[in-house]
Amino acid sequence: MTGSRREAPSTADAAVFRPVRAGNAFEETVERLLQAIRLGVAVPGDRLPAERELATRLGVSRVTLREAIRSLHEAGYVESRRGRYGGTFVNDVLPTPHPLSDRGPVDLPDTLTLRHVLESGAAESAASRPLDQSDHHNLRARLQDCLTSDITEYRRRDSRLHLAIAEATGSASLTAAVADVRMRVTELLDTIPLLEPNLAHSNEQHERIITAILNGNPDAARKAMAEHLDGTASLLRGFLA
Amino acid sequence: MTGSRREAPSTADAAVFRPVRAGNAFEETVERLLQAIRLGVAVPGDRLPAERELATRLGVSRVTLREAIRSLHEAGYVESRRGRYGGTFVNDVLPTPHPLSDRGPVDLPDTLTLRHVLESGAAESAASRPLDQSDHHNLRARLQDCLTSDITEYRRRDSRLHLAIAEATGSASLTAAVADVRMRVTELLDTIPLLEPNLAHSNEQHERIITAILNGNPDAARKAMAEHLDGTASLLRGFLA
DNA sequence: CCCTAAAGGTCTACTGCGGAACCATTGCAG
DNA sequence: CTGCAATGGTTCCGCAGTAGACCTTTAGGG
CATH class of the missing domain: 1.20.120.530 (GntR ligand-binding domain-like)
Incomplete structure (x- = not known):
């Protein structure tokens, strides 16, 4: 342990006492949806699951999910349509992503x-x-x-x-x-x-x-x-x- | 995608649309501290990092961390001492854990x-x-x-x-x-x-x-x-x- | 002997987020 | 052409969690 009477602090500390959450619910949700699109799990033209279902599966509230969808919409990844057989659809032309984007430098x-x-x-x-x-x-x-x-x-x-x-x-x-x-x-x-x-x-x-x-x-x-x-x-x- | 016009739903969906959070902040924090103790990163007699520092490292508020510590105290894992050179210490005799305890069945x-x-x-x-x-x-x-x-x-x-x-x-x-x-x-x-x-x-x-x-x-x-x-x-x- | 540093203990807003109800739009079935 | 069902869109309330200031206890140093 850090400050232990026994021995020098180890890097195992860092693994166990790392942050419990990567970010807030909104950011994590955006990340997941981007994952679905960038990894080709949802390809252009695909419809994402309905908001109520998707929110349940992701374990976030519908409000939070919708905020994430809205930011993806503003970034040009998806479009939403209302009404029966509506939904949120992956765009045919996807934005060319970010020059080593927003978040911290990767190791x-x-x-x-x-x-x-x-x-x-x-x-x-x-x-x-x-x-x-x-x-x-x-x-x-x-x-x-x-x-x-x-x-x-x-x-x-x-x-x-x-x-x-x-x-x-x-x-x-x-x-x-x-x-x-x-x-x-x-x-x-x-x-x-x-x-x-x-x-x-x-x-x-x-x-x-x-x-x-x-x-x-x-x-x-x-x-x-x-x-x-x-x-x-x-x-x-x-x-x- | 589920409901895609293209092909059968795949299990990759499940990987990408899995829950964004494992539980609430309190539970996750308890889990981490238990991890430190059960994996021998913090051994009996060791002092955990000070609350303010530990809360920062775990990315939770001090209140939440303290709730987690309190429940570990009640379960017999740690004792806290006030004053200078005080802190939270891992007990010498640890409780024998849970018969395949609380949470859901493991795969x-x-x-x-x-x-x-x-x-x-x-x-x-x-x-x-x-x-x-x-x-x-x-x-x-x-x-x-x-x-x-x-x-x-x-x-x-x-x-x-x-x-x-x-x-x-x-x-x-x-x-x-x-x-x-x-x-x-x-x-x-x-x-x-x-x-x-x-x-x-x-x-x-x-x-x-x-x-x-x-x-x-x-x-x-x-x-x-x-x-x-x-x-x-x-x-x-x-x-x- | 008192002061100070370092730790745990407490209190008070403020906010992010979840839960749930309700509204608005759309397309198909009858 | 009317009604219904499935979807996105909106609103409100409450709680868990955060941030920060402040209090209390304790050991060591001057």
């Missing part, structure tokens, strides 16, 4: 370390459990989305594929953690250019990862994922160092 | 999957970076604490060792994630007996893990950690299945 090594652990672990874990037909279908469909994507949509479909891998582990907590860390990485990636060669290379790696998972080969899945992540990691280190 | 596979990913990943990550002298010292000291521990203190020292491994990755986010998942595991472990043979076996595995990390052998570290975790995983599955 690059911290983010990359966490990402490596979570995503290579998820790949291994997904490959070492029996997958049902819908898992197979989902993984293959998301892979195909990447292969057939142009540059403008690639980042979202890439995220969606990685999320599908996390889902295939069957662990909701792990999936949530992967979604969070990908959000952090995505914010960084959006500040650097995406080139055709990277995309082709990325697609090859995706195929190897998915093949290993579908074949139930944990070690190969982990290794393929690790290589894949190393690629973007050195890219980021290069541009942001 | 065992979910917890174990997340734990496997985080902790084996942390071991690998710690082994693949240069460690300074204080890292070496910390790891060896925590290992020694386990080797010389009797049964009553073993769980706390075990957690503290595993936390030290996470710290050695240098990633604050990963350390926090490991602390959280260990808290979930600890609550489960506290409901089943701890036997001498398990303890001896555990110690052997700990030595192999730490040796691999200190020698900078990522694969060995990961493998040793994975075996170690498999042990308690099947124990838990046995008792709780």
Whole structure:
């Protein structure tokens, strides 16, 4: 402990006594909705769940959710329509995001370390459990989305594929953690250019990862994922160092 | 998306539209302080940081923190003393916790999957970076604490060792994630007996893990950690299945 | 012996947020 | 063409939580 009579203060203190809340309810809600859009869980044209339902699922009041939606509307992400079969819809053209935006500076090594652990672990874990037909279908469909994507949509479909891998582990907590860390990485990636060669290379790696998972080969899945992540990691280190 | 015109609802929805807050500020604060005590970050006799400082670090008001401390006091975990050099101190004899206590039922596979990913990943990550002298010292000291521990203190020292491994990755986010998942595991472990043979076996595995990390052998570290975790995983599955 | 620093203990606004009721708009079914 | 159901839009009230000032206790130093 800090000031303990026993020994020097440790950094475990920092982990346990970190803030209990990341921000206020409004900010957290905006962040989640942005996550849905940026990670490709809600694609242009999609309708978000109705306000009453969404508020319940997010655990915030409808008023707070509506404030979040309003700020997303003002930022150009969504439009709302009233009446039966109305709702809040993701815009077809999304705003090009923020030059390493609003909030505090990100700790690059911290983010990359966490990402490596979570995503290579998820790949291994997904490959070492029996997958049902819908898992197979989902993984293959998301892979195909990447292969057939142009540059403008690639980042979202890439995220969606990685999320599908996390889902295939069957662990909701792990999936949530992967979604969070990908959000952090995505914010960084959006500040650097995406080139055709990277995309082709990325697609090859995706195929190897998915093949290993579908074949139930944990070690190969982990290794393929690790290589894949190393690629973007050195890219980021290069541009942001 | 749910209700999307495009395709079937996916479980990624659940990850992104999960609740933004785990509970109210009071409950979260109690949880954190319990974490500090149960994971051995604050051991009996230790003084917690002063209320004003702790409230700032946890990002809650002093009133809320004090309510949390009061409920820990009533539960027998801590005592507070006024005056200069006063403070809140961890009791020497801690209450034996809750028979799979208050909150909702835990998803065992979910917890174990997340734990496997985080902790084996942390071991690998710690082994693949240069460690300074204080890292070496910390790891060896925590290992020694386990080797010389009797049964009553073993769980706390075990957690503290595993936390030290996470710290050695240098990633604050990963350390926090490991602390959280260990808290979930600890609550489960506290409901089943701890036997001498398990303890001896555990110690052997700990030595192999730490040796691999200190020698900078990522694969060995990961493998040793994975075996170690498999042990308690099947124990838990046995008792709780 | 008293003063001061550092800690816990108390009180008082103020505010963010949740809960719930109610209004307004829209499209489909009858 | 009328009514209903499903949605977004609005309003109000109450409570949990925050911020900050202030009180009380205690140990050590001058």
